[in-house]
Amino acid sequence: MNAVVARALTKKFGDFTAVDHISFKVRPGEIFGFLGPNGSGKTTTIRMLLGLIRPTEGEAQVLGFDIAREPQAIASRIGYMSQKFSLYPDLTVDENLTFYGRAYGLRGRRLARRKEVVLEIIGLSQRRDRITANLAGGWQQRLALGAAILHQPELLFLDEPTAGVDPVSRRDFWRLLYELAARNTTIFVTTHYMDEAEQCHRLAFIHQGQIIAMGPPGQIKRERMQGDVVEILCDRPQIAIQALRQAGIPEVALYGRRIHAAGPGLEERLSALESLLRQAGAGPQTLRIIPPSLEDVFIANVKNSIQ
Secondary structure (H helix, E strand, O other): OOOEEEEEEEEEEOOEEEEEEEEEEEOOOOEEEEEOOOOOOHHHHHHHHOOOOOOOEEEEEEOOEEOOOOHHHHHOOEEEEOOOOOOOOOOEHHHHHHHHHHHOOOOHHHHHHHHHHHHHHHOOHHHOOOEHHHOOHHHHHHHHHHHHHOOOOOEEEEEOOOOOOOHHHHHHHHHHHHHHHHOOOEEEEEEOOHHHHOOOOEEEEEEOOEEEEEEOHHHHHHHOOOOEEEEEEEOOHHHHHHHHHHOOOOEEEEEOOEEEEEEOOOHHHHHHHHHHHHHHOOOOEEEEEEOOOHHHHHHHHHHHHHO
């Protein structure tokens, strides 16, 4: 049985369609990434799957239960971590876990055992008496994850769990997710970070409420990128970007100091592109064909979806 099945799931707010007839499945034990920019429909989808809001059209089952008819049966079997830190800042780490454990129905020895296990998993055993407000952001996210897994949920929903967290803490957080997946916890995670999306077993790209690509990251990059990607390093990137766009290159974007130009047949045009940039005054440069990143693929698919 799939952990999540959605069929033509739709949510409208008046005349605005936030989620537009999306269909997908989440397999047991996988990390399923829901990738998209802010406002693309990620949080609305999670809220429907949690049973917090009713879909306008379509249907979905979570762990075999219908989201519209059986939301209470779903609630006791899942964990949820929102993008906004929702624990009590004036309580200690231990007190927060006790509070949330009791909210999930844990008592006595079982609660005590689960707290010890969770504190070990999230690395907060030595900080259990710290006031939560005094923890750094990355440790607060670990605590929020710990609260969400206290009752050993079969399925964990994480909505932008590392938003605003530093890169090192984000990397450590994802190590925890892989440990949980190894313990057979299914994870549904929304993100707009491409490096996080690379770590998911499978992905769905969502844009303006519609799924525009789905599959394992490697497969998406192989099958959903039309043409080549050229990485360009030069002294005057803004001049280079303008020249490339005027030359009709379908996709040009700046990544730090490097330019990515994407389009069909660019490998055969490397010499011509080099001459073009030199004549435009972009300065000394290096050009090379590179494998597409998920960001390259996402941008290309977004453009295709609106053409």
